Amino acid sequence: MATMLEAPTLPKIRQTQCFIGGNWVPSASGKTFQTVNPATEEVIADVAEGDAADIDRAVTAAREAFENGPWSKMDARDRGRLMHKLSDLIEEDFHELAALESLDNGKPIRDAKAADLPLALDCLRYYAGYADKIHGQTIPIRGNNFCYTRREPVGVVGQIIPWNFPILMAAWKWGPALASGCTIVMKPAEQTPLTCLRLARLAQKAGIPDGVINVVPGYGPTAGAALVKHPGVDKIAFTGEHRTAQIIMKDASQTLKRLTFELGGKSPNIVFADSDLDAAAAGAHFGLYFNQGQCCTAGSRLFVEDKVYDKLVDKIAAMNTNRKIGDPQDPTTEQGPQIDQAQFDKIMHYVDLGQKEGAKMLTGGKRHGDRGFFIEPTLFAGVNDEMSIAKDEIFGPVLSVLRFKDADDIIKRANNTCFGLAAGIWTRDISKAHYLASKIRAGTVWINCYEVFDAAAPFGGFKMSGIGRELGEKGLDAYTENKTVIVSLG
Numbered sequence: 001m002a003t004m005l006e007a008p009t010l011p012k013i014r015q016t017q018c019f020i021g022g023n024w025v026p027s028a029s030g031k032t033f034q035t036v037n038p039a040t041e042e043v044i045a046d047v048a049e050g051d052a053a054d055i056d057r058a059v060t061a062a063r064e065a066f067e068n069g070p071w072s073k074m075d076a077r078d079r080g081r082l083m084h085k086l087s088d089l090i091e092e093d094f095h096e097l098a099a100l101e102s103l104d105n106g107k108p109i110r111d112a113k114a115a116d117l118p119l120a121l122d123c124l125r126y127y128a129g130y131a132d133k134i135h136g137q138t139i140p141i142r143g144n145n146f147c148y149t150r151r152e153p154v155g156v157v158g159q160i161i162p163w164n165f166p167i168l169m170a171a172w173k174w175g176p177a178l179a180s181g182c183t184i185v186m187k188p189a190e191q192t193p194l195t196c197l198r199l200a201r202l203a204q205k206a207g208i209p210d211g212v213i214n215v216v217p218g219y220g221p222t223a224g225a226a227l228v229k230h231p232g233v234d235k236i237a238f239t240g241e242h243r244t245a246q247i248i249m250k251d252a253s254q255t256l257k258r259l260t261f262e263l264g265g266k267s268p269n270i271v272f273a274d275s276d277l278d279a280a281a282a283g284a285h286f287g288l289y290f291n292q293g294q295c296c297t298a299g300s301r302l303f304v305e306d307k308v309y310d311k312l313v314d315k316i317a318a319m320n321t322n323r324k325i326g327d328p329q330d331p332t333t334e335q336g337p338q339i340d341q342a343q344f345d346k347i348m349h350y351v352d353l354g355q356k357e358g359a360k361m362l363t364g365g366k367r368h369g370d371r372g373f374f375i376e377p378t379l380f381a382g383v384n385d386e387m388s389i390a391k392d393e394i395f396g397p398v399l400s401v402l403r404f405k406d407a408d409d410i411i412k413r414a415n416n417t418c419f420g421l422a423a424g425i426w427t428r429d430i431s432k433a434h435y436l437a438s439k440i441r442a443g444t445v446w447i448n449c450y451e452v453f454d455a456a457a458p459f460g461g462f463k464m465s466g467i468g469r470e471l472g473e474k475g476l477d478a479y480t481e482n483k484t485v486i487v488s489l490g
């Protein structure tokens with residue numbers, strides 16, 4: 001592993017400062033923080049540590065760009081062209097960005113190339129196409145009046161993103177914001193600031209006017225909270241933990257900002273005995289272990305019908321045994337490290353708890369190697385609904401397999417959670433599949449597939465998994481205000 005990690009393919013670190021009003025600047029305090037390679041635990045770079053003063057400068061720049069800058073006067077179609085230009089520049093740097101994402105986040109480079117980058121490009125291009133198609137209605141109302149609506153940008157938006165899909169989360173947030181004509185202050189996750197800063201550089205190169213996109217790296221309770229509380233910010237879009245969202249909701253109450261949240265889950269993935277079992281096993285495996293288990297949608301409660309339970313568990317155990325863990329920059333690596341020590345510790349705590357609560361650990365459960373935050377793919381069978389590993393979001397490579405008898409019993413159990421982000425259903429019976437899809441309280445239901453995302457398909461959570469939707473036409477709602485204009489026709 002050591003030799004692979006030292007391979008000279010690692011990308012150059014070019015941007016480490018705050019990006020405010022088109023300028024690369026140190027933090028007002030002069031402070032920096034370290035971003036670490038999770039595969040080696042070595043420091044990659046010192047990054048400007050933004051705080052309230054930097055957020056304030058960034059909001060001022062974003063406000064100026066929104067109200068007076070060229071962006072505010074630009075034709076919508078030209079905004080779309082700039083977004084296409086940015087997408088083309090990202091595509092030109094595809095390999096470098098994938099390597100940088102893999103370095104800062106620890107994800108296998110083949111995942112960055114197969115998923116993160118293509119999905120981010122699709123998202124930006126999808127919304128680039130929307131820039132000149134966001135329009136209102138004419139509405140017949142009583143009297144001799146003409147009524148129409150306008151959809152106007154909501155204003156300056158604060159965007160706070162997590163570390164699990166840094167480039168993709170930036171694209172999900174920038175796409176609808178730019179298409180609608182908003183301006184942006186983004187705070188990337190403290191674990192993974194590098195690709196977001198690189199994207200800001202590409203946005204500048206694409207000709208997106210100064211102040212339209214600002215990036216302030218820093219920590220959540222300082223820079224993040226300052227963004228949420230700032231009176232000059234009209235909306236916060238947040239992806240991360242539900243507990244953080246609860247703090248943000250409180251902090252935003254003073255200014256009554258618009259809020260959209262994309263939070264976690266404990267998603268049920270349900271395999272019936274009449275399914276294509278090999279496909280179900282592959283889907284269940286991918287649905288949990290993809291991205292080291294660090295997915296909001298992870299199918300972390302795998303419910304398997306009694307008759308095929310042992311067979312399915314065996315198939316997944318075999319896949320775990322053969323999984324290639326190691327250097328994320330190696331193109332054959334399937335699983336990299338967890339993001340940091342805190343996540344590593346949290347996951348190991350649940351591995352302990354699962355064993356203490358009586359689940360049967362069939363694979364994994366240990367650290368892999370002696371440096372980096374690697375955890376072996378871990379599989380628990382014999383899990384029941386009351387165990388902590390069946391209730392809490394673990395956000396790591398730990399799969400809990402539960403047993404069920406019939407379709408009626410499974411609906412209740414699947415919905416027995418405070419979350420409602422996603423669900424999977426594996427069966428050859430289409431009526432059963434659609435019936436279950438209608439009964440499960442979740443924002444996305446996958447039938448005979450899992451983790452299928454598309455820029456055009458709205459995404460978000462029921463219950464404590466979120467508020468609002470991202471992606472698709474729906475994703476524009478939270479970035480626009482509806483204005484009603486009524487004209488007397490005399």
Ligand code: NAI
Nearest residue numbers: 161162188189219220221224225240241244263264296395
């Ligand atoms: P987090 O929710 O604390 O962090 C996400 C983002 O929010 C980061 O940019 C962070 O700096 C920022 N943040 C933190 N506190 C803030 C505050 N008071 N005000 C404004 N912004 C704030 O998540 P964290 O601590 O990285 O991970 C904890 C757990 O959250 C994970 O174990 C996982 O269960 C869940 N999570 C869910 C994600 C998802 O995609 N839904 C992504 C990341 C974490």
Ligand code: MG
Nearest residue numbers: 220240241244
């Ligand atoms: Mg946190």
